[in-house]
Amino acid sequence: MIKIVPPKPFFYKEGEKAVLLLHSFTSNTIDMKKLGKYLQKNNYSCYAPLYSGHGLTAEDLLTYRPSDWWQDVLNGYQLLKDEGYEKIAVIGISLGGVFALKVGQELEVNGIVTMSVPIHREALFLQKRVFHYAKGYKQLEGKNEEQINLELKRLQNMSIGSLVEFQQLIEITMDKLALLTSPIRILYGELDDPLYKESAEVIFQSSATNQKTMKGYPNSKHLMTLSTDNNDVNKDILTFLNDLTW
Known part of the structure; x- marks a missing residue:
């Protein structure tokens, strides 16, 4: 059996x-390392928290809830404040993008960038994501197919309460888009599920700020920061950050 080294948060200090x-x-x-290093080279300090349970087994992941992950985000924001950073922008992808919107609704930020954000997702769809993740993780561990299938069957019996809470978190955040008054840049991949383009349009129309832009990337699927468009994505994000009032 191969022991997988869990990922860690990172803090790139610069400007x-x-x-x-x-x-x-x-x-x-x-998801955020290439972007973080790029922004560091351009005089921005970057911190990326790791949500509880992420990078571990799917079984461990499901023992945590979105409220735990949101606390990790709040702790990350506070860490930057404690380090003396008075001006903070927030950038998130997918769930991270939902959290970026929530940060913009509840905390003081200079700017917001969202990528691949869903305006709704059913708990059953999220459960499929977990199963896909679980299968890949177990394959990396070196387990055989029979063992994997047995463990996936057991996984089906675990509570999906955390995923129902995740679905509700998305809905509540989207109901409060009118609270967004900071400048926002909304990005999506043209090769992703059409839902994400529709979501980008809803976020664009519903945000209260008049400093908002939206853009699709022709060669990007869901994880835009790791796509073949990632250099363009990084440059556009840097331009947005440089244009903010800090």
């Missing part, structure tokens, strides 16, 4: 302007 980087559901901080 006085700070960026909170928020990864996606069932993924980890690797």
